Amino acid sequence: MSISWVHVLAFFGFAVNALSVASVVLRLKTLQKPRSERRAVTTVILPITGASPGLEALIGTLNDQTLPPRRLLISVESREDPACRRAEAMVPLARFPVQVVVAGEATHQAQKCRNQQAALALVDEKDAAIVLMDNDIVPQSWWLSALVSPLVDGHSDLVTGHRWQQVARHRLGAHLVTAIDRALTLMPRPGSASTSVVWGGSVGISRSAATSMDLAGSLDRTLSDDLSLAEYATAAGLRTLTRGALLIPSPTALDLASAWRFAVRQYRIGHIYRPWLWRLAVLSIGLRLAIWGVVLYHLLVLGTFAWAAAGLAMLAILKQYLVGEVARRIDMPDPLPVRLVQWLLGLAQPLVDMFHFAVLIAAGSTRRVTWGHVVYEIAGPYSIEVKERLPFSAT
Structure with a gap:
């Protein structure tokens, strides 16, 4: 033949x-759940917007952490944001202190980044570690300890994980996003600066490292907390650890149209940065x-x-x-x-x-990104302008 x-x-x-x-x-072959569980005073920062229907379940997962947080700072855009009332209603459900932070409107950065900055301003000398998280994850009970333990051990300055999509409802969009995103999550990544990614949905950093890399400054004039964090951490010479076992469940029930919008936004940010x-x-x-x-x-x-x-x-x-x-x-x-x-x-x-x-x-095909209720115009990686604010999501 x-x-x-x-x-x-x-x-x-x-x-x-x-x-x-x-x-x-x-x-x-290399996957195993984290074994080391160190104690450290840790503040968790959670930026949210809109109805945030999963917030009660998220508070429940934080209540069950083997390493209880010192406090949770929930940061919202404004008091008019439905997330503000939702967050305030969650305070009695938590077994740890919860503080709602009003960040104000972003003008030249992602609203998420502005929310994170406002919460970071409250970090003090009592905090040994800072953890940034997203509100669409359902972390395991050992999640917080797995982020913090390598910092306490002196093994790393910054620890991150990966989102693990889980189909919560049988919709084509949810299955497509799950299949594609899991494949990307499991791809091997070289340790070079150009390929490094810090997932802002689950990242722990020591307070001293946050100061040396200017964590708050890394969130200024950017649309992507993930990629900007990676660039600043690399420039500061921080030891970054992506824990293979830190695959954090993220339930998805997207229909096909919603999956398309989600995936295009994610790749559009990647195309920019x-x-x-x-x-x-x-x-x-x-x-x-x-x-x-x-x-x-x-x-x-x-x-x-x-x-x-x-x-x-x-x-x-x-x-x-x-x-x-x-x-x-x-x-x-x-x-x-x-x-x-x-x-x-x-x-x-x-x-x-x-x-x-x-x-x-x-x-x-474009440099206009709609994220949540905000429309951004991007002239460059660090040239961001808020063009329009849509009504807050009611669901």
Whole structure:
């Protein structure tokens, strides 16, 4: 049998998918729940806006932490923000002090960053550690300790984890976001400054490190707390640890339209702050989609290369199985119906890649970003302007 360019393309597709599977296997081999639990006086900062329906459940998870926080600072934009009343109603439910901070309106930065800055102004000498978190996560009982322990041990100056999407409702958007985001989470990352990412939804930093990197200043004139934190930490020479086991559950019930908006916003921010990584994503997903297209054309039209289509599908299903094993390893397994749908998406990998590729292209088409109820115009990574404020979300 002569080797054609189609054979070469198919084998290249095998190699790409096999490397993707290998990255998950590598994570599984090294994955274990944190064992060290150190004590430290820790202030937790939570910026919120809108109705914040999951806030009560979030307070419950903080009540159950093995390391109780010194206090929780919930930061909102204004007293007119529904989040303000919601936060004040949560104060009696907490087993630790809760303070609601009114930040004021942002003008040249993300409102989230402005909220975080206002809360950071209240950090004092009693705090050994500071933790930033998002309100759409449901952290495990050992979450706070896992962020703080490496700081106390002197192993790291800044500790972060990863969001772990969990399907909370069987909607196509939720399943697509889960499949795509989990794959990105499990990708190996070199330790270079250009690829480093600090997830602002779950990050711990010692108070001394926060001072040396100017944590509050890193949140000024930026739309992305994640990527700006990474840049400032790298510039200050901080020892940053991304804990492999810190996969923080983030329930999602997005429909297809909401999933599209969420994914485009996330990639648009990436396009602004890490353009070469956005280009790499366009190239890799576009290439994989092209490989699938060629293989499926030969299978469905010419009746050949069935072995290639079957091999690619089996690798995709194997990866989905291993991703489920990652979740099970750290005690947050998916229900069987969710796993079955994720396996089906493995079989339908070309459709997932089409959605992913379309999102990437849309993300590179404009520098206007709508986040929450605020519309931003971005001229550059540190040239942000608030253009419009929409009504606060009622749900």
